[in-house]
Amino acid sequence: MLPTMPARMMSPTFVGRRLERARLESALARAADGEPSVVLVGGDAGIGKSRLLTEFLASQRDAVVLSGGCLDLGEAALPYAPVVEAFRGLTGELGEDRVRALLTGPRRELARLLPRTEVDPTPHAGDPASQSRLFEAVLSALETLGQRSPVIVAIEDLHWADRSTLDLVVFLARNLGRGRVLVVATYRADEVHRRHSLSPVLAELSRQPSVERLDLAPFERDELVEQLEAILGRAPDPDLVDVIAERSEGNAFYAEELLAATERSGGPLPSTLRDILASRLAPLPESAKEVLRIAAAAARTVDHRLLEEVAQLPAAELRDGLREAVAHQVLVPTEDGRSYRFRHALLQEAVHGELLPGERSDLHAGFAEALTRDPSLAAGGADAVHAELAYHWYAAHELDRAFAASLVAAETAMGQYASAEARHHYELALELWDRVSEDARAAAHPRWEVLRRAAHAALVGGDSRRALAHQRAAIAAARDVVPPEISAGLLAKLSQLLWIAGEGEEAMTLSEASLAAMPDTPSRDRAFALAWRGRLLMLSGRYEEALAPSREGVDVARAVGASLEESQALNSLGTSLANDHDLEAGVALLRESLEIARRVGGVEDVLRAYINLGHVLAAAGARGAGSVPIADSRRWDEAIAVSEEGLRWAEDTGIVGPMVDFLRLNLVDDLHFLGRWDEADRQIELVRFRPDAGAAGAHVALSVGRVRIAQGRFEEARACLSGHGVLGEGSVDLHFLIPIAEAEAALALWEGRPEHARRVADRAMEHADRLEWMDLLVPLAAWAEADIAIDARAQGDTAGVEEAEQRMDHLQEVLQAALAETDPDAMWSERLRGVLHQVEAERMRLAGQAQPEAWQRAVAWLDEYGHAGVAEYARWRLAEALLARGDRDEAAGVLGEAHRRAAELGAGAVRERLEALARRARVDLAGVDAAGDAALGLTPREREVLELVAEGLTNRAIGERLFIAEKTVSVHVSNILPKLGVSNRGEAAAVAHRLGLDAG
Template structure:
């Protein structure tokens, strides 16, 4: 049906089909190994079967395969005999003339029935045996041609195939035994009705284990977006993608037509050619069947039989006969449950609907709405409200439609379907002025609005206002990620409120505007919050007042932490309790808990955060619980308790998924990546970081994702990638949001990147600007690493120690550090590290300074930082220590090198290897036998835990088995193994086991099996 349509706009970008293409490539690889392959590819018209075959053929050609394409040709009710095989053999003859001639030698007269170019056919006999002989010769011909090279034979449009082609294909796929051959065939699944002649063949081939069958699904929304971008050679508008995806149902051909229609400004979204093709089968139906099709077109994607019967008002026999005709023509399909009907494709339904007269469409929708109101059991309960709203809306009856649409919006909100809620609210705003005033006056905010408080009005007596709908829509837009739409609604609401004396409503909308501006990267949101705060100043305590104060406290926590922020949070908690708003109170307490931790009241602050999370879960307040899943792990990470944060974040990811809030889930993923980086689980951190970037849409999470990527790339020595990610992070955060949690890490990365690229003046300039701005209270988690990076850059620099500019910068770093608190072990360790780096940069200090730093980090789970400080201690020992310190330095270098290799930290590994080479210290020396009378394990520097791990390594246990035996995590076991390899000076587990055996570390009377694995479960 769709063959005459001209494909003017095939996307140059091949989208989707990754799994299917992988299956085809796997078949090609198996065939290349001498195992013939057979595949059937089904899918509806226009879904992309031919494009998939073309992409696979191109890939196969690049890999040296010979590809022969053939297609069935439709002539009347049947196809041209053997057409696809003839075409494919002809292609093979062009590509491999000598090979095909040799393979056909002696059988040309018979094979000429398929390929006339081989010569004249013999008269021969015409019976079953003659056809079987032809089939056998064809199969053997293909096997011979594919004996020395991979051959792909692709047969398209089997739904038009003739009986002979089907029989030959069946024979071929059942008898292929040898040869590097791939045979694949395509067919339109939507054309294969119950009596189609291809159905028995498909059922037969399904029973063959040698045949794989692929069914192409329609494209996803993301794939449709990429396809449109390829067609238009530009990034499409998300709303346009949503519209085309919904109307095309992901059918690739329809996407192309609709994209062209949209690009050319077609008002209906359907080209005349496409509309005519879609309607041709419908117009061939009997009049009664056409009538039923028109009724179904207005009923929804699926119409229940009882509902259809009530609307159609036909005698039951007449209705069944009409449905039989529509189903037989492949216009309608019965639902799997058999209780309703739907169009085979939604665009056919749309074309039928477009063909209705305006009055006819309204009348049909009114009839649907009336019968559904009379008997709500006609449709499933979970669809009733939404279906009724749609029917009344398309019936063009505002009095009925407005309350129905609002009911549907409430249902959507209750299911966390915020996109649908936004669409319904926008529809309600469209209907508002057209609905009679008495209808509007019967609507109450209590029933339809919960986004913001009543602002001093009695919700039981005050009618719902248009502004209430705008408030609901603004929040729905923010929650579903449609921030631009939400911001437009908010701005319009504020314009409507300019002439009203309603400070509470205005303040509420200014708070929403602040949140949206900040999430879109249009500013920090402070100006909007200041306006809101001015509006509520002097007013009696209210829910809006408490909300404004909470957002002010939150902004201060992020941008200007310190005593003022602390006081603002306390004020917000007080107001929320005063007016009895539990959700706002918990939010404010959470902010206060973060500020308590940052101010040094660590345990009380963390206790507060744990309590808020638990209370929010107990009282079922998801918004607060989700924030707690972000803030609590972040504060645990801030004070060096990364491992404690991990299970909380895993729980938070699951909780966010259950509530459908992907943005919060993305924030938790980002925090998880940060903690995994600290714990030395870099590959896992990379995956968590990718998840955050994949899910999150807001500029904050995207900027944080890019910053984490840059940090990992720097640590692994990929300066180019680090630069790209750093630039992306700056682009997301912009120049307007200077929150310390964003600004200071980006500055640190900029300093490190500039130094890594040899741009020392730029590195110093970045650091100097940060020092000029200063560090606010509570920013120590970002300030310490920045100062440390700056000091390390100066220590590595070749500039003269007496350089006045350098000396001034070092002094500024030292003075800034004096103002930063270090009240937890992780920052105390950083303080020691910074002092050692400053002394190194000034040419002073020695092993004692670095030994103290190493000791501090040995008590923390920060393997990368420990390895870096061990490297510096080894460097100091070799520089200033005597010969007796060389063994200690060698051990430190081995440990640092093992960690660098484990993490993939190439720059650190190169530095360690370089120092070891200069000092002539091998990183993998043979172990020394312990002196008589000493414990050999202690002599090697192994801890008691490492002794246990080495015992299990010697017994041949894996990391996972070691972890289960010792009740530790596999990652911890891996770290212990790395440390053991470094201390023993060996490169692998086998060598470690050999060393343990040679040195007699474990008594022979303790067999390996004595350390039993704990029982499963």
């Protein structure tokens, strides 16, 4: 007879872990108060992670609990397996009606993981923003659920998680915001080696302020005694405690199994874990062992119906075997009553490890056949069955079937926004390509097409290097077996991937080569190649060159009905025309591109149209369009309206992700330029990217950093720009290189580091071969040279002064040469003349000459055309020059006006300098007349114009007084009248007198 078994092998009471339990309770309390967090519970196998989590969850009566576990299917893991399990459990807790109500708007994307909800997801799978939309849907669902009760998301065995689940956990850690959500995830610390997929994720999560690590230590002796006493129902023998403590090393599961082995045999304890588990299983009847062998091949959890299908045992025999396995606490029924799971993964691994090779293959084949007959038995549901089929057929050495299942699983994963898993399945199929039969290959896509799809999956997943490798392999595999247009199309796609990877020069070369190899016959591939060539040239700032391929791309796309390619070519054509001084035509084409993209559902192309349309309108506002100066704010209003419209479209459509952030950052940049920094701050709070989020984070770093510099929040600006600096020399994309260099140089100058600013400007200006960038870099370079010369002169460094003088002379020569090459009537000439005013003023400062007139010219121009706040820098320098010349009263007026404007803007950087200068000059800024503040929302320049209107000056006279064009004055007056609610100049003058704005 078998020895009598104890009634239980697990402690009926929860032993120890009081501190860990308290930390979980504290994290939940913070989440309930709107401070969400992620707790990572780590420890060796058997240490008690699952028990801690189970006890914690069982005690939460007022929280919504969503729990799911990861499956040990290797790299063929089911996409989002724990998320699917967690949300399916939600249906039972809330009911189908509430779940359907939850899946509305952007949250419809969750239907991709919950197909039984009868809710259709949005039809945008496969684009690079698709996974972000799903993540936003999960986040929104959790935040919505949290409005009623705190939400706990519990994920077990994160070390087995698929790549997409890991990405989701990182996303939640970064973006939970104020949601009442607690995420708790367990993982085996002893399995996470340096090259494990979880290792970099843990490192990334550890950097997030919302993440807390909870590492479980082995039991102390007193805790072990408490555990053994609870199991035995009596105090354990001290000698037994000594032996178990030594062998188990405080591991709770090992201690339980050692105790069970002692109770069973009464003899010496097993010496290894394998022996411990073998002795645990040995007393089981054969019926139970057979059931366990079958269940072990299914992984840790198995559906009862699936077990029946595979076992093919008489019902009574299966029932008896299950009963014994449960009675001996090897299997445990799940809460839903439909499945069984091994009490501990170590038990499943032990049983699976004892299977004979042929036996293991037969069992995996049995599971695959059962799932083929009834896909609904799959752990992830019928829609996810092919991932499990690929796993089981591969383990059964049925390579043809594994190959076919992997290809279908890849397509399914792409539809679920799980590009990493899709890429794995494509790669498995490619690995099997030469090992499967000719019939299997014939039934699949050609090898080059599988490689192309693998490249696309890698691209969508953000792995540009792997995408490049697969695309190159696709080109090699397609050589001599596909028509020329397909081969050339693959080259064009490789060019695009190279650009994304930062290999701009090679991308440009290949885009040209792809067109040369492409037949002239109209085709979709030719339309794509032309559209991409135009876009590449446009992105490189080569607008005139971009026109021809973009125009041809439009024609070819229309000829073959390729609407998406037509939209792409129109986008590049419109952007290039707008930047090549035909703004109205460019804007019209961009609006046409937008309309087509919205009609055909090209998500990225819709967003790209909004982004580029807003950008060219803002650029027109910044530099003026034709004879219309910046003071006519119509272009700025249009730019802001376009960005806001695009953001509303994205929200209404459920679109999220990097490109939505780029669109929002366009809006931030516009608001920054106009000095509406509080509004910019509100938009910044809605940006999902963070400045450390790779290359895309450069855009965030730039937009946020600029605002923080202007506000004088230098430490925050430095944190934003850290790690970005000026971009690498391998890129030909000037869009980030020059503006980030501008921000980095400006920060260095405000912080008193002109040498660093000089180096930054030098590096960046090597790439500035277009006029557009001169107004950003040259004024800062001049500021740096003036500061360096002043410091050098103070130290008696004659050589340093001479070098700065020579460099300043070079800046003036560069500007004068650019002016000579530019149409005198073009707006760019006016802009370059303004930059020259600034450089000439800095030249006087460098030489130690008090020349207020030079700074007055710079102030007049900056008021008209400069970024908000920049004119206050020039007023600071103007006040310095006036004081140096002895014009104290005029300097006090300039200081007071500049300080008032800086305070209105929140321009902390320049305000501090103005206050310091006022203290040194003993100027009382508090006495500045602030009556003009009541002037009904007038800009500083409009206030000046109104003062002169009140004096009775004509537009021409006002222009001469303020150094601006007569037509510009007319525009100012046209803006002033409706703001004051008057209809003519006389009424405006009366209002000015009433407000005390008249000069008299």
